Amino acid sequence: MSLQQKISLRKALIDGFWSGLLALVIFGPISGLVLQGYEVRNELIRPLLMALLVGGGRFLVSCFAQSEKGKRYVDGLAGKRGAGVTVASLKKGKYQYLVIPVLILAGLCLPFVLGKYWLTVVILALIYVLLGLGLNIVVGLAGMLDLGYVAFYAVGAYTLAMGAQYFHLGFWTLLPIAGIGAALFGALLGFPVLRMHGDYLAIVTLGFGEIIRLVLNNLLDITGGPNGASAPPPTLFGLEFTRRAKQGGIPFHEYFHISYSPTYKYIFIYLVLFTIVCLMILFVTRLKQMPMGRAWEALREDEIACRSLGINHVTVKLSAFMMGAMVGGTAGMFFATYQGFINPSSFTFFESALILAIVVLGGLGSTVGVIIAALVLTILPEVLRDFAEYRVLMFGIAMVLMMVWKPRGLIRIKRRAFNAKGVTS
Amino acid sequence: MDSYIIGQQLLNGLTLGSIYGLIAIGYTMVYGIIGMINFAHGDIYMISAYLTAIILAVIFSFGVTSLPFALLVTLLLTMVITGVYGWAIERVAYRPLRGSTRLAPLISAIGMSLVLQNYVQVSQGARNQGIPILIDGVVRLGGEEQFVQITHIQILIVLASFIGMGVLTYIIQKTSLGRQCRATQQDQKMAAILGINTNRIISTVFVIGSAMAALAGVLVTLNYGSFDFYIGFIIGIKAFTAAVLGGIGSLPGAMLGGIVLGMSEGLFAGFVSADYKDVFAFSLLVLVLIFRPSGLLGKPEIEKV
Amino acid sequence: MTTETETPLLAVRNLSMRFGGILALNNINFDIKQGSISAMIGPNGAGKTTVFNCITGFYQATSGSIYYQDGDSTINLVQVLGEKLHFKYVLNPRQLASRLYYKMFGGSHLVAQAGVARTFQNIRLFREMTAIENLLVAQHMQIVRNPISGVFKTPAFRRSEQAAIDRAHTWLEVVGLEDDANRLAGELPYGHQRRLEIARAMSTGPKMICLDEPAAGLNPKETEELSNLIRLLRDQHHVTVLLIEHDMGMVMDVSESIVVLDHGEVIAEGTPHEIENNTAVLAAYLGEDYSTTVAAPDGTGAEGNPQETNNS
Structure with a gap:
């Protein structure tokens, strides 16, 4: 009609x-x-x-x-849920090989053109990229809602501070310890709770996140409680980035006979962090094509079916949880070294919610989406300082709208296509 | 051990536990009916604390001197407005997500929780707010040196909680609305086929849960007098613990779980460490979920294959 | 009852299952022969799917055993799910340790690893993964899954991946879905999804496959193809097949032995011909009166009738 x-x-x-x-x-x-x-x-x-x-x-x-038109739109909104995934074509994009080296090169040059203030902003943004990638493994790939992700972030940060304070270990020794320590910590927390039904897992991890913060706050004698603890900056083959050597080495600027600048420290942190983020992106991309990553995604899709295929859902979940924890711990370590000082107020639930917002807006599972969301959500508030008060409000509204409008994120997830039989890639 | 101290801690625990129980009702009913944790529920409680102070201030500014009248009006208005909050949150953030992925409503609920906290912070300022002490007076049981002290407001809290709980139980068990709620909880699709407007029932459940949280909010505000925009978070997790402890989905379970949690927390704070009482409550949640996920009064869930 | 000297692949003994106050299964006993195609039938609510879930490790039976012949050793599929820990086992550390182990690490996946694969009544594919990825996930336990070799793409990892992809393509060809390899499983037509689920179960390399109403929602032509596929699986891939099905035509056509359940009990067991003429079965399907008055005199009335009930 x-x-x-x-x-x-x-x-x-x-x-x-x-x-x-x-x-x-x-x-x-x-x-x-x-x-x-x-x-x-x-x-x-x-x-x-x-x-x-x-x-x-x-x-x-x-x-x-x-x-x-509106009717069509409303119907479409109701109908097209879940159609956020497409399969990539077998042909590779023409410029794909060009884009990535250019981006890496630009990333490496960036600290030398930015001022100190923007450099610190970008470092923070990269820390959130790392956090986003880590949580994306847990939430986006394995489909477990972890609301206490900040616990691992705190473990990493405090590993650096405590390790330096009590065992006089340097940044580089503590870097693997922080990652592995956070992963083991994740295993310890995860093993009993990962059998739980999804929503319970969310609230239990939320509880864990709070427990960690409360313990850090109350262990006055060890962590310094609310007064916090200091964390050492990184060194370059024993060269320190302070004006005067504190850790027993030679300051960087004296060794190279250049004048001292506090920016050097940040440039160095940036470069290390940038390398780690790049490696992490490579790692996550590979993971998705590996049996482990496939099992995570399968578990997100249907846990019962996974069990019927002989996959131990607890260990697979545990592997995702530990992997996420490891990345979170590493990010925490960088946060501590970048701030030089940490206290429990940096590890509140809001931080977990912010990281979750990054993963959600990035599209639950899309690596590129998470990176973009992390950069936008950390840099945008710096640009719009006048609206700083409304930042959380905006995150909250964005999360709700996103779930109502596009639950699969702004960026469509592309799945890998496989060659036909007999054709090896 | 000093039995008076134990008595005092148990009594404080009972008061706190009734509050947990009232808030837990919201979690348990919503979970029972749509199987979702309403993360914004703690913040609804927070809103009701603000509403209490605002409405009381407005009433007193009109020169009302009768305290019982002022309290009654405040209670009613707070419950109604908080109920509207509950309704609106369900309508905006959860209803459009029916039939979406499992994670979607959880994330949307967390978003809503952030929105509520920040909305209050932006409108009312980040600092602590408060109301004056309106009800004082204590009852002392025991001798001169050793006694158990009960404030009048504690008595009011326990009484009001049990009355609220009683009314709610009556509604759920005896009225047509309650029957529809229970039917929807059992089988949403079947209830819809039988002509129950399940969307309306779900909204009603949110309104009831919010109103109960509002009752808790009014009582706590009268008791402590001070609050900020962040109070909903911790108490929210604890009330959820109470709901799980009592068996999620079960109304008497929520109240029982609240009281058990409140009392054990009181004893822990009194005899072990007050600094770690929150840690204790969260650990209890984890232990219950691991060893007895169906709680004290809940039914075990059978996995559908 | 089977009288062969050969040990059966699966022996269900005294299996009972209780949900709260309801006794869903009451002392079930039956055998599944190696390399057979068996069917389990019975009216709705008879407990077929419950038996299935017990065999495939999704339900922990209240009592009884399911013995599964894995090469030379016998596994009790009820045990690997993790039984209740009782205080009496404190005195028997070995048993306690085994129970504790299964309690912590046991579960349905061990049943599947032992070689029992299954499909589901309402299809459970990984909907947002491609068809071929579904089959790759199914091979998870057989391929190199060490994360380090995966990250560095070692030769062993590449070989293992390529072999898995080839196997997946082979199975897609067997079920006739090679053109759908790179399509999302959730977007495939219903009939294709059914076949993909069978291919996925077969990709785990099972000795026994349990099909839960595989013909539900298929048209007669598709059902015919499914029967052929089931025979092919048994003849060429040497799996034992157990299926639950309401389509009596298909059951009688494809299966070699049938177990009939009613009210949680086995009421008959035998070849399709025996079952067709079994009065207890007719009674269960059609009611007591019918079986005595109409069906009893000769087999003609009975032959087609179980099919009719299927339609109702």
């Missing part, structure tokens, strides 16, 4: 009115009446505007949903 259905303005108005009214009830007291001591300050104009916005928005959405 070609009968054009008319848009009922009345229905849209009613929808808009009710939404606006409810919004007024919701926003009214909290944003309209601000507590000041035991009294309230009247700011009722704010909720009124917000309610108008919500009501108006609902009105427009209602109008749109009644139109032909």
Whole structure:
């Protein structure tokens, strides 16, 4: 039938009115009446505007949903869930071999053109890339929601601080120890809980994340409690990046007879971190094509089917959990060395939520997506400093919208295609 | 050991436990009906604490002097507005995700939790807020030197919790709405076929859970007087622990789990270490999930193959 | 009952299963011969899928044993799932250790590793992975899966991967899905998904394959092809087949022995011909009255009737 259905303005108005009214009830007291001591300050104009916005928005959405195009869109939204995956074509892209070296080269040159401030921002962004890649293994590939990922981050950071303080070990000795230590820690936590049903796992890991923070906070004699602990900077073959040698070596600038600059330390951290991130990306890409990575993804798809194929779901989950923990520990180590000082307030639940937001916005499983999301979510707030207050609000809204609108992320995941029989690649 | 100290800790535990139980109802009902952990539930409780202070301040600014009247109005308004919050959160962040992947509603719930926390922080400021002490007075049991002290507000908390719980049990067991809730919990598809508007029932469950959290929020605010935008997080996990301990999906279980958790936490804080009482509660959650995932009163889950 | 001297591949003994207060299986006994095609039939709710889940290790039976002949040794499939720990085992450390081991590391996967593969009533493919990847996952236990050799792509790893890919292609050819190799499993047509699931189960290299209603939702032509496939699996790939099926035509056509369940008990066991004429079976399917009044006089009335109940 070609009968054009008319848009009922009345229905849209009613929808808009009710939404606006409810919004007024919701926003009214909290944003309209601000507590000041035991009294309230009247700011009722704010909720009124917000309610108008919500009501108006609902009105427009209602109008749109009644139109032909809108109906198609709504149907599409309901229908195309899960169609976020495509299979790559067998032909390789023309420029693929060119893009990666260029990116790596650009990444290596970057610290020499940036000022100290932006350099620290970029280092932090890279730390989050690392964290995102690590959590992506657990959440995106293996499908386990880990809300206490920050625990491993803290373990890595405190391994550096405590190892330097009590055992006088340097950065490079502690780097593998932090990774392996976090992985073992992950195994210890993971083994009893990984049999659990997905949602329970989420809340248990959330609890673990809090336990770690509380323990770090309360062990005053060992960790320094809320006062924190200092972490040593890295050295280059024994050369230190401080003005005067503290760890018993020669300062970098004296050895090369150049004047001292605090930027050198950050440039060095950046270069090391950049190398590790590149290796990590290579590692994750390979993992996806390996039996281990395939088993993780299969487990995410259907655990029962995996068990019917002889795959031990507990050990496979454990391997993903440990791998994620190892990456988290390494990232924590870099965080500690970059800050030079750590305390438990850096390892709150919010940090876990931020890393989760990176993985979610990156598209749960897509490496490129995670990298982009990490860079955007850490650099954007620096650009938009005026809106710093609203940062968490924006993350939260983005997470909800993403799940409603595109649960599989902004970037489509491409699966590897295999050659036909007898053709070896 | 000093029996008065044990008595005092158990009593404090009972008070705290009733609060956990009230909040746990929200977790247990939502989990029972759609099998999802509502991570934003702790923040709903937080919202209700703010609402309590705001509404009380508004009422007193009108020159109302009758305390019981002010408290009653505050309680009702807080429960209603918090209920609307619960409804709206379900409508916006969870309903569009029915039938989506398993992870999606969990992530959306965490997003919602962040939104609520930050929304309150932005609107009300990050600093601690509070209300004056409105109810004081204590009852002392025991001798001159050693005694167990019960504040009036503690009595109010325990009484109000049990009344709230009683009303809720009545609604669930005896009314038509309750019957529909139970039917939807048993088999959502079948309930829908029999003409139950399951979407409406799920919304109702969110509203009831939020209203119960609001009751807890009002009581706690009257007791401690101070709160900030972050209080929902820890108490949320603990209430969830209570729900799991009692057997998730079971209403009496939630209350029992809350009281058991509150009392054991009180004893732990009194005799072992107050610094580690949160660690104790979380460890309890992990142990219960490992060794008795069906909790005290829950039914064991049979995996569907 | 089988009277051969040869040990059966699978011997179910005194198997009982209790869900809460409901006795789903009551003292089940039957054998599955090596290299046979057997079927399990029975009215809805008879406990067929429960038996299946016990055999394939998804349900822990309340009591009883399932003995599986693995080469020269016999494995009790109930034991590997991890039985309850009782205090009495404290005095017997060896038994305690074995129970503790299975409690920690046991589970359905050990049953599958022993050589019992299965498919599911409602298809359980890895929907967002390609068809060939589904088959590669199934070979997980047979290929080089050391992460270090994978990261460095050692020659041994490459050889093992290539062999796995070749095997996967072979199985896709067997079930006629070679054109779908690089398509997402979730996007395949229903009939193809069924066949892919069988190919996936076969890729684990099993000795026995359990098919849970493989013909459900297939048209007669597809069902015919499925029967041929099942025979091919047994004849060329030497697996023992056990299937649950409601399509009586197919069951009678393909199977060599049939176990009939009703109300959690085995009511008959034998060849298709024996089952067709068994009064207890007719009674279970059609009700007591029918079996005595109509079916009993001769076999003609009975022959087609189990099929009809299938349609209802």
